Amino acid sequence: xxxxVSGLTKRYGDKTVVDDLSFExxxxxxxxxxxxxxxxxxxxxxxxxxxxxxDGSQALWNGSPIDTATCxxxxxxxxxxxxxxxxxxxQLLYFATLRGLSKSDAKRRIKELAQRLDVEEYLYPGxxxxxxxxxxxxxxxxxxxxKTRSQKPMKAEQLSKGNQQKIQLxxxxxxxxxxxxxxxxxSGLDPLNTDLFKxxxxxxxxxxxxxxxxxxxxxxxxxxxxxxxILDRSRAVLQGNLNNIKKSYGRVNLTLKxxxxxxxxxxxxxxxxxxxxxxxxxxxxxxxxxxxxxxxxLIADKVTVITFDLREPSxxxxxxxxxxxxxxxxx
Amino acid sequence: xxxxxxxxxxxxxxxxxTLKQYSKNKANMIISAILLVAALVxxxxxxxxMGGSAKTETPHMVSDNKVSDISAVWIRNDxxxxxxxxxxxxxxVFGRVEFRSADFDANTYKEHIGPQEAFxxxxxxxxxxxxxxRAHASDxxxxxxxxxxxxxxxxxxxxxxxxxxSLGITEDQLSIITSGYYSASMxxxxxxxxxNGINFESRFAIQYIYSFSFLAxxxxxxxxxxxxxIEEKDSRLVExxxxxxxxxxxxxxxxxxxxxxxxxxxxxxxxAFAFSWYFSSMIMDTAPVSQFLARSGFxxxxxxxxxxxxxxxxxxxxxxxxxxxIITGISGSCCTSMxxxxxxxxxxxxxxxxxxxxSSITAFIEDPGVVTFITLFPVISIYTAPxxxxxxxxxxxxxxxxxxxxxxxxxxxFRFCSKVYADLIIHTGSxxxxxxxxxxxxxxxxxxx
Numbered sequence: 001x002x003x004x005v006s007g008l009t010k011r012y013g014d015k016t017v018v019d020d021l022s023f024e025x026x027x028x029x030x031x032x033x034x035x036x037x038x039x040x041x042x043x044x045x046x047x048x049x050x051x052x053x054x055d056g057s058q059a060l061w062n063g064s065p066i067d068t069a070t071c072x073x074x075x076x077x078x079x080x081x082x083x084x085x086x087x088x089x090x091q092l093l094y095f096a097t098l099r100g101l102s103k104s105d106a107k108r109r110i111k112e113l114a115q116r117l118d119v120e121e122y123l124y125p126g127x128x129x130x131x132x133x134x135x136x137x138x139x140x141x142x143x144x145x146x147k148t149r150s151q152k153p154m155k156a157e158q159l160s161k162g163n164q165q166k167i168q169l170x171x172x173x174x175x176x177x178x179x180x181x182x183x184x185x186x187s188g189l190d191p192l193n194t195d196l197f198k199x200x201x202x203x204x205x206x207x208x209x210x211x212x213x214x215x216x217x218x219x220x221x222x223x224x225x226x227x228x229x230i231l232d233r234s235r236a237v238l239q240g241n242l243n244n245i246k247k248s249y250g251r252v253n254l255t256l257k258x259x260x261x262x263x264x265x266x267x268x269x270x271x272x273x274x275x276x277x278x279x280x281x282x283x284x285x286x287x288x289x290x291x292x293x294x295x296x297x298l299i300a301d302k303v304t305v306i307t308f309d310l311r312e313p314s315x316x317x318x319x320x321x322x323x324x325x326x327x328x329x330x331x
Numbered sequence: 332x333x334x335x336x337x338x339x340x341x342x343x344x345x346x347x348x349t350l351k352q353y354s355k356n357k358a359n360m361i362i363s364a365i366l367l368v369a370a371l372v373x374x375x376x377x378x379x380x381m382g383g384s385a386k387t388e389t390p391h392m393v394s395d396n397k398v399s400d401i402s403a404v405w406i407r408n409d410x411x412x413x414x415x416x417x418x419x420x421x422x423x424v425f426g427r428v429e430f431r432s433a434d435f436d437a438n439t440y441k442e443h444i445g446p447q448e449a450f451x452x453x454x455x456x457x458x459x460x461x462x463x464x465r466a467h468a469s470d471x472x473x474x475x476x477x478x479x480x481x482x483x484x485x486x487x488x489x490x491x492x493x494x495x496x497s498l499g500i501t502e503d504q505l506s507i508i509t510s511g512y513y514s515a516s517m518x519x520x521x522x523x524x525x526x527n528g529i530n531f532e533s534r535f536a537i538q539y540i541y542s543f544s545f546l547a548x549x550x551x552x553x554x555x556x557x558x559x560x561i562e563e564k565d566s567r568l569v570e571x572x573x574x575x576x577x578x579x580x581x582x583x584x585x586x587x588x589x590x591x592x593x594x595x596x597x598x599x600x601x602x603a604f605a606f607s608w609y610f611s612s613m614i615m616d617t618a619p620v621s622q623f624l625a626r627s628g629f630x631x632x633x634x635x636x637x638x639x640x641x642x643x644x645x646x647x648x649x650x651x652x653x654x655x656x657i658i659t660g661i662s663g664s665c666c667t668s669m670x671x672x673x674x675x676x677x678x679x680x681x682x683x684x685x686x687x688x689x690s691s692i693t694a695f696i697e698d699p700g701v702v703t704f705i706t707l708f709p710v711i712s713i714y715t716a717p718x719x720x721x722x723x724x725x726x727x728x729x730x731x732x733x734x735x736x737x738x739x740x741x742x743x744x745f746r747f748c749s750k751v752y753a754d755l756i757i758h759t760g761s762x763x764x765x766x767x768x769x770x771x772x773x774x775x776x777x778x779x780x
Contacts, residue, residue, distance in 0.1 A: 051573045051757065068575060069337060075574045079757075081567030086352050094348045098341055098575035171571060 002026045003048075003066075003179060003210060007057040010043055017043045019234045023227075028208040030201070030224040032215070032242075034315075035231030036323050041214045042078050044231070045183055048212070049075060061179060072099070074177030078184045078214070080168045082156035088167055089123055089153055092174060099175035109174055116200065117166040122154045162193050169197065173204070180204060180211045186220050198223065218316035228315070232323045246312040253317075254283040254291050257307035262298065269294050280307070338749075341576035345584025346591075349559060353592045363596055370603035374611040374620055381619035399424050400478055402447040405433035405440065406486070409454040410462060412493040419485055437467065446471045449479060451486055464490060477618035534722055538694035542714045545648065546687045549655045552593045553679050556656055557672055559585045560663030560752070569756050578753035583745075586660050590652060643730065644717050650737045651713030657744040658682055664752040665763035674762055682710060690714035697724065706733050709740045 003025040010018040018040040025031050033041045046052040048059040050066060061071040083091055089110070096106030114120045156164055165188060172180065185201070186194050201224060204211060215221050221228075228245070230238040238245065254271075256262070257280045266273055271294065272284040285291045291310045298305055313321070353359055408414060416430035433450060435443050440450035450467045464487055466479040495505055560582065563569045572581060611617050662675040689711045693701060702724050705715045716733040719725045751771060755763060763771075 046570070046757070049574055051570060067337075068340070068577070073574045075571060077567075077570035079567045079570055083352075083562065083566050083568065085356070087355075090348070090352070094344070095571070095575065097344050098572070168571070 001062045003212075004060045005044075005048060005058070006060075008044060008047055008059065009055060009057050010040075010047060010052065011055070016234050018047065018231075021229070021231070021236050023229050023236075023239060025210050025212070025227075028205065028210055029226045030205060030211045030213055030221075032213050032221045032225035032228040033231065034214070034218070034221065034228055034319055034323075039231040039323075040234045041231055042183060045075075045181055045212065045214065049073060049181065066179075071179055072175055072177045074172040074175065074180045076169055076172040076180075076182045076185055078187075080165070082164055082167060084157040085155055087153035087155060088159075091156070092123070092167070092170060095171045096174045099177075101175055106174065109176065110170065113170045113173060117170060117196065119163060119166050119170070122159060122163060122167075125152065125154055161188055162190060165189060166193070166196075169200070173200075178210065180209050182211065182213045182215075184215055185213065186215060186217050194220070218314065218319055222315040230319060230322050238318070238322050242315065245318060249313045249318065250287050251291070251310045251312050252285055252287065253311045253313060254281075254285045254294075255307060255309040255311075256281045256283065256305065258298070259304040259306065262303060265294070265298060265301075265303070269297070285310075338577045338579040339583065340580060342580040342584040342587075345576060345581055346588045349585050349588035350591055353555070353559075353588065359592075363599070366596070366600055367603050370600045371607045373604060374607040374617060375615060377620045377623070378611060378615055378617045381623060398426070399428055399481065400447065400474055401425075401428050401449050401482060402445070403429040403431055403449075404482065405431050405435075405444055405448065405450045407433040407436060407440075407450070407452050407454075409452075410490075412453075412490060412497055414453075414486065414489045414493055416489065418489065422485075424481070425485065437465070440467055441469055444469050446473050449474065449482055451482065453486070453490060462490070475616045475618050477616070477622065535694045537722060538715070538718045539691055541644075541718045542687050542690045545651060545714060546683060548593065548597065548648075548652065549683045550680065552589060552652070552656060553659050553683070554672070554676055555589045555593065556586060556659040557663040557666070557675050557679070558669070559589050560660055561666050561669060561672060561675075564666070564756070565668045573756070578756055579749040582660055582664070582749055582752045586656050590656050594652075640721060643720060646734065647713070647717035647730075650734060650741065653741050654710070654713055654737060654744065655679075655683060657741060657748050660748045661744065661751055661768070664748060664755055665768060667755075667759055667762065671762040678765070686710040686714050690718075703729070706730075707736055709736065712737060 005024070006022045008018055008021040009016070021040075021044060023031070033044060035041050043052065047054050047057070048066060050059075059066045064070040066073070082088070092110050093103065093106050096109065097103065101109065110123065114123045156167065159167065169185070172182070182201070185197055189197060198220065201211065201213075205224065211224075213221060213225065222242070225242055227240065228238070228242050229236050259279065261279065262281070263273075263276075266281065266283065269290070271290070274282040274284055276282070285294070288310065295305065295308055404416075406414065406416070419425040419428070419430065433440070433443070437450070437452050440452075444450050444467075446469055448469070452463075452465045452467070454463055455461075456463045464483055466483045466486075468474045468479060492505060495508060500508065563572060563581070608617065608620075659679045662679045663672075666672060666675050689705065693705050693715070696702070702719060705711045706719050706725050706729055707716075712733045716725070716730055716737075720727070720730040751763075751768065754771065
C-alpha cells in the first residue's frame with residue numbers, strides 16, 4: 001500500500017515537463033525528489049496532489065487515486081503564503097475545518113503545534129509569557145492602549161518571514177496528515193528555525209508518516225531520506241535507496257590530516273586533490289585499495305597521520321555528478 | 332458522493348470564512364458606516380433641499396386622495412371673477428374645508444387666520460400683466476407646504492373656469508370646452524403612453540431607475556468579487572488550499588459570500604432609508620420628496636405594485652446579480668495578482684454598461700420584435716425583462732422564458748468560470764486576454780477540477 005506513482009507525464013504543447021515518472025513509498029519514511037531548477041519537481045508534486053491534471057497517469061494512495069476525500073495530505077508548497085490581512089487564528093481554523101476537523105479539535109491541535117513551533121505569542125496575544133520582560137509595556141494611559149493593541153489577534157503581515165513559515169508548516173500539519181509533502185521546507189529559514197523544522201520532521205517520521213520532500217539543501221535531505229529520485233530535464237535519471245546508490249559509487253572520498261606536507265606523495269600516487277588547507281587534504285581516490293596503499297606508504301615513510309577518513313560520496317556529490325552536465329543552468 | 336457534490340465539498344466553509352472576513356474588514360466597516368449614515372440623513376436632507384419645512388404637529392404625507400388638513404380658507408378675490416368654491420366643498424379632499432371671503436389683505440392676514448387656516452389672494456399683477464394666485468399660512472401653522480400647493484392648484488382651476496364662464500359660456504359649453512381641452516391633452520399624451528396608461532416619463536424613469544440601481548449594485552460588487560477571487564493567487568495560498576478544497580467549491584463559496592455581503596449591505600441601507608423616511612415624516616414635511624419620487628416614476632398608480640410584482644423584481648434581481656457576479660468571477664480568474672485587477676474591472680464594467688445602455692436607449696421602444704429581443708437576449712435581458720413585464724409590454728410567459736434562458740446562461744457561465752479558475756489557478760504569467768478566454772471556452776472541461 002502507501003503511495004504509488006506510475007507513468008506521471010505532463011506536457012504543455014510540445015514541451016514535456018515531466019516524462020514518465022514512476023516511484024513508490026511502500027513504508028513510512030522520507031522520499032526525496034531532487035533536481036535542478038526547472039527539472040519538474042514541483043510539477044510532479046502538483047500532479048500527485050491533483051492540482052494539475054494527471055493526463056492519464058496515476059498517483060494512488062492505498063490503491064485509490066489521491067484526492068481530498070481519499071487521503072489526508074499535508075502540503076507545504078514552494079509557492080507559499082498567508083492571507084496578509086486576516087487574523088492568523090482565523091486562517092488556521094479555516095484550513096483545519098477545510099481538512100475536516102471540528103472546531104474544538106482544530107483549536108486543540110493548533111495549540112499543540114503553536115507550542116511546538118514556539119508561535120504562541122502570535123496566536124494567543126496577551127496570554128503567552130513575555131519573552132523580554134524589560135520591554136514589557138507598563139500600565140499607564142498610553143501603556144494600557146499599547147497593551148490593548150498588543151492583545152489584538154495578529155495578522156500574517158505582522159510576522160517575519162520565518163514566523164510566517166512556521167504558521168505555514170502548522171497549516172500543513174494541522175490535520176495530522178498521513179502523507180506530508182514538503183516542497184523546499186528549509187528555504188529562507190535561519191539555522192535555528194531550520195533545526196526546529198528538522199526536529200519536527202523527525203517527529204513525524206517517528207510517528208510513521210509518509211513524507212515526500214523536495215529541496216536543494218542536499219545535506220538536510222540526506223539527514224532524513226531513505227529513497228531518492230533525481231530529476232534532470234523532466235526525466236528521472238537516478239532512482240533508488242540512497243545507501244545502495246552510495247555503495248554503488250564506492251568509498252572514494254579520502255580526508256587526510258598530517259603533520260607535514262605530503263603533496264609530493266599525492267602526485268606520485270596519481271591521486272586527485274579536491275582541496276587542501278594546512279596539511280588537511282580532501283582527496284578523490286579510485287577506491288579502498290588505492291586509499292589503503294597510500295596510507296601504508298605514508299606510514300612506511302614515517303609520515304605522522306592524524307586523520308584518515310575514507311567515505312562514500314555525499315548526496316551533494318552524487319547530485320552534482322548526475323545533474324551537473326555541461327548543458328545545465330546553475331542551480 | 333456524486334462528482335458534483337465532491338467538487339462542491341467545502342463550499343459552505345469557504346463561504347462562511349469569506350463572509351466573516353469581509354464583515355470584519357475595517358475598510359468595509361467604514362464604507363458601510365458611511366453609506367448607512369448617508370441613507371439615514373437622505374430623507375431629511377432631500378426634504379430640506381426640496382423646500383420641506385419643520386413641522387410642529389401630527390405628521391403625515393398629503394396625497395391627492397387625502398382629506399385636507401385645512402379647516403378654513405380665507406379668499407380675497409380682487410379680480411371680479413367669482414369662484415365656485417361650492418364645487419370644492421363637494422370634493423373628497425376639500426369637502427370639510429370652509430371657504431370664506433376675506434376683507435383683509437396679504438399685509439394683515441396673519442392677524443386674522445388660525446394655525447389650521449389658509450389665506451388665498453387672487454389679484455391682477457400689472458407688472459407681469461397676469462393674474463396671480465398666492466396661498467399663505469400663519470407663522471404657527473400646522474399645515475404642510477403640499478396642502479397649500481394643492482389648494483392653489485384647485486383655486487387656479489376654479490379661477491380658470493370662472494374666467495371662461497364670464498364670457499357667457501354655459502355650464503354645458505364649459506363642460507365641452509373642458510373635456511375638449513382634456514381630450515387634446517390626451518391626444519398628445521397618447522403618443523407617449525403605453526397600453527397601461529404609463530406615460531413616456533414614467534416609462535423611461537422606471538427603466539432608468541431599475542437599470543441604474545442594478546448598475547450601482549453591480550459596480551459596487553465587482554471590485555469586491557474580483558478582489559476576492561484574486562486574493563488566494565495574490566497571497567500564494569492557492570496550492571495550499573487545493574489539497575483541501577476543489578476550485579469549484581472555492582470560487583462558488585467566495586462569489587456567494589461577496590453577493591451575500593453586498594445584499595446584506597443593501598438591505599441595511601434600505602432599512603436605514605425606511606427608518607429615515609418614517610422618522611423624518613414625524614418631525615418635518617417630507618411631501619416634496621414623495622412628490623419627487625412620484626414624478627420620477629417610483630410611485631405610479633398604473634403600475635399597481637403588488638406583492639407578486641415585488642417577487643418578480645426580486646427573482647429577476649437575484650438572477651441578474653448571479654449572472655454579473657459569475658462574469659466578474661471569470662474576469663477575476665484571468666488575473667494573477669492585484670495589479671491585474673484594474674483590467675479585469677474595466678472588462679466587467681464594459682459588459683455591465685453595455686446592458687445598461689441598451690436598456691436605457693430602448694426604454695421607449697414598443698415594437699414587439701425589439702421588445703422580444705431585448706427581453707430574451709442575455710445580459711440585456713437582466714435589465715429589461717422585469718421592467719418590460721411591469722410596464723405591461725410582455726406577459727408572464729415571456730418573462731418566464733427570459734428567466735429560463737438566464738438560468739441556462741448562469742449554469743453555463745458557472746461551469747465555464749470554474750473551468751477557467753481551475754485551469755488558471757496556478758497560472759503565473761500575465762492576465763489572460765479575451766481571445767485566449769474564448770479559446771478556453773471552446774475546449775472541453777478539464778478532467779479534474
